[in-house]
Amino acid sequence: xxxxxxxxxxxxxxxxxxxxxxxxxxxxxxxxxxxxxxxxxxxxxxxxxxxxxxxxxxxxxxxxxxxxxxxxxxxxxxxxxxxxxxxxxxxxxxxxxxxxxxxxxxxxxxxxxxxxxxxxxxxxxxxxxxxxxxxxxxxxxxxxxxxxxxxxxxxxxxxxxxxxxxxxxxxxxxxxxxxxxxxxxxxxxxxxxxxxxxxxxxxxxxxxxxxxxxxxxxxxxxxxxxxxxxxxxxxxxxxxxxxxxxxxxxxxxxxxxxxxxxxxxxxxxxxxxxxxxxxxxxxxxxxxxxxxxxxxxxxxxxxxxxxxxxxxxxxxxxxxxxxxxxxxxxxxxxxxxxxxxxxxxxxxxxxxxxxxxxxxxxxxxxxxxxxxxxxxxxxxxxxxxxxxxxxxxxxxxxxxxxxxxxxxxxxxxxxxxxxxxxxxxxxxxxxxxxxxx
Ligand code: CP
Numbered sequence: 221x222x223x224x225x226x227x228x229x230x231x232x233x234x235x236x237x238x239x240x241x242x243x244x245x246x247x248x249x250x251x252x253x254x255x256x257x258x259x260x261x262x263x264x265x266x267x268x269x270x271x272x273x274x275x276x277x278x279x280x281x282x283x284x285x286x287x288x289x290x291x292x293x294x295x296x297x298x299x300x301x302x303x304x305x306x307x308x309x310x311x312x313x314x315x316x317x318x319x320x321x322x323x324x325x326x327x328x329x330x331x332x333x334x335x336x337x338x339x340x341x342x343x344x345x346x347x348x349x350x351x352x353x354x355x356x357x358x359x360x361x362x363x364x365x366x367x368x369x370x371x372x373x374x375x376x377x378x379x380x381x382x383x384x385x386x387x388x389x390x391x392x393x394x395x396x397x398x399x400x401x402x403x404x405x406x407x408x409x410x411x412x413x414x415x416x417x418x419x420x421x422x423x424x425x426x427x428x429x430x431x432x433x434x435x436x437x438x439x440x441x442x443x444x445x446x447x448x449x450x451x452x453x454x455x456x457x458x459x460x461x462x463x464x465x466x467x468x469x470x471x472x473x474x475x476x477x478x479x480x481x482x483x484x485x486x487x488x489x490x491x492x493x494x495x496x497x498x499x500x501x502x503x504x505x506x507x508x509x510x511x512x513x514x515x516x517x518x519x520x521x522x523x524x525x526x527x528x529x530x531x532x533x534x535x536x537x538x539x540x541x542x543x544x545x546x547x548x549x550x551x552x553x554x555x556x557x558x559x560x561x562x563x564x565x566x567x568x569x570x571x572x573x574x575x576x577x578x579x580x581x582x583x584x585x586x587x588x589x590x591x592x593x594x595x596x597x598x599x600x601x602x603x604x605x606x607x608x609x610x611x612x613x614x615x616x617x618x619x620x621x622x623x624x625x626x627x628x629x630x631x632x633x634x635x636x637x638x639x640x641x642x643x644x645x646x647x648x649x650x651x652x653x654x655x656x657x
Contacts, residue, residue, distance in 0.1 A: 222516055223337040224509060225327045226346040227389035234512070235389070239356055241508035245280070248503050254283035257314040257514050261287045262305070263340065264295075264320040269475050269499055270340045270349070274317050277506035283314070283514070301325060306332040314514045318342075321435075336513040344379050344433070350474050351385035353505040355393060357498050358426055361470050367394035370423045374400045374457055375430030375482065378407040379437070382474045383430060387411065398423065402453065405432075416456060417463060428472045429459050429482045450481070459483040461490070470494060 223229065230238070259278040263271050271287070278285045288308065295304055301320065308316060309332060317338045318326050323345035326337050341347040359366055371390060377383045377399050387397055387409065397411045398420050406413060414420045432453065441449075458481060459471065471483070471493040479485055487493060 221330075221334070221336060222513065223327075223330055223339075224348050224513060225337070225339045225342075227348045227351050227385050227392075229348070232392060235352065235355070235393075238352065238505065238508040238512060239359065241511060242356055242501070242504040245504040245507040246501075248276075248280060248500070248507075250280050250282070252282040253511055254278065254281035254314075254514055257281075257283040258312070259283050259285050259315045259317065259510065259514075260308050260313040261285065261340075262290065262308070262316060262318045263287075264290050264301070264318075265341065267319060267340070269502060270319065270347075273499070273502040274338075274340065274349075274506050274510075277503050277510055280503070281507055281510060283510070286313070302329065302332055305329045309333040309335065315510060336516070338509065338513060341381055344381050345384060346388075347381040347385045347474075348389075349502070349506055349509055350382050351389040352509070353498055353502040354382075354386055354428065354472060354474070355389055355395075356505055357472065357494055357501050358390075358395070358470065359393075360497075360501070361494065362425075368396065369394070369425040370396045370398055370420075371426040371428055372398050372400050372417065372420060372424045373428045373430065374417060374459070376405045376432045377401045377430065378405050379433035380430045382428075383407070386428070395426075400457070402456065417459075421464065421467065424467070424469045426470045426472060427459060427464075428474075429457075429477075430474070431476060431478055431482055454481055457482075459487050461486050464492075468492075472498060475499065 227235075257278075259274070261271055261274055275285045275287065288304075293299075293304065295301065305316060305318070313335055315336050315338055316329075316333060317340050318329065319340040319342070320326065321343050323343035326339040326342050329337050339346055339348055341350075358369070358371070362369065371386075373383050373386065378401075383399075390397060398414060399406065399409065399411050400414045400417050400420060403415065412420075461484065464487070469492060471487060471490065473483060473493075473495045475495065475498075477483055477488065477495065479488065483493070483495075488495060
């Protein structure tokens with residue numbers, strides 16, 4: 221059984237596969253990949269983003285979610301966390317997501333369960349899904365060109381699990397961390413260090429601001445001293461417009477943001493800030509994580525292409541649907557010159573080999589489909605499946621959408637790219653309706 225405790229539980233290839241899935245899930249539409257599965261969340265520390273993001277991700281995949289309210293659970297009566305988890309495990313969940321203040325606690329629970337443990341943050345130790353969504357957001361922003369990019373990680377580094385997990389993950393993908401913090405927040409690490417942002421701001425491609433983790437500090441100074449430290453911190457580490465000027469960089473923060481202490485209101489509203497994009501991406505990443513870890517023993521490819529519809533849409537039908545586009549592209553192209561938006565109806569016949577060869581023709585013409593096999597891998601065109609819809613995307617833009625009903629397919633082609641396509645379809649949206657036989 222594989223668990224997700226730190227980013228190092230994933231190989232580089234597994235991270236890339238998770239990102240492939242996250243790109244498919246990016247529209248956050250619902251599907252039935254985890255239908256019949258049950259996820260338990262167990263948050264012993266406060267959370268807004270991680271808890272709701274995991275819950276939304278699970279529900280978007282069709283799973284049921286039970287949130288154990290730890291404040292009213294039997295841990296209040298002296299039950300240990302280990303016993304709590306063993307009892308929950310006896311109810312046969314498909315994954316347990318846990319956040320706890322104690323470093324190493326999620327890892328120690330592995331022996332009490334028969335399902336994957338997913339660490340949603342343990343003390344200052346690790347926050348693997350946060351690091352994954354941060355890397356995903358960076359990769360998306362730089363369109364995959366992240367090798368050699370410098371990321372300033374600014375703030376309370378020694379107490380931050382976000383910093384720990386990012387320092388574990390980001391360098392594996394070619395990013396150079398530069399740690400910026402007052403001496404009391406510095407960690408023992410081999411990465412480049414700076415005490416002031418001004419020393420390194422010109423090198424920044426990305427700035428990741430962190431919250432001061434007051435809950436992990438031992439407070440043995442007076443209120444006045446604390447106030448003075450806060451003022452000094454804001455003066456030296458708050459990300460302000462005055463500090464960054466018009467420099468080109470990506471601004472990130474894992475949240476919760478302490479406004480005008482970590483980042484000013486003005487900079488949070490600046491187009492360079494992608495703080496809410498991180499939150500949005502967090503759902504897609506957690507959908508990919510849940511899919512991977514819950515279905516680790518199952519045939520995930522079959523799950524991936526199972527489309528929920530009253531008709532029960534199978535792999536063969538999916539390939540058939542793709543082939544409809546292929547047939548239109550390869551056979552009917554001459555008729556498409558001078559396209560109009562009028563719908564028409566036609567019938568497509570074909571066995572599986574005809575369909576595959578049609579899809580290959582589609583590739584020849586559209587340069588869209590890299591490979592067609594039993595598992596239907598379509599790259600670089602991204603495709604996703606929601607209720608009764610197959611969507612193809614290129615450069616984040618929907619180009620082909622197939623709506624499926626019991627009796628017909630509706631193919632919508634919107635300004636598809638590629639030499640031939642742009643010539644043919646630059647008149648805009650076109651709809652075709654086909655009868656299924
Ligand atoms: N980033 C993060 O972990 O936020 P929450 O504490 O709100 O879950």
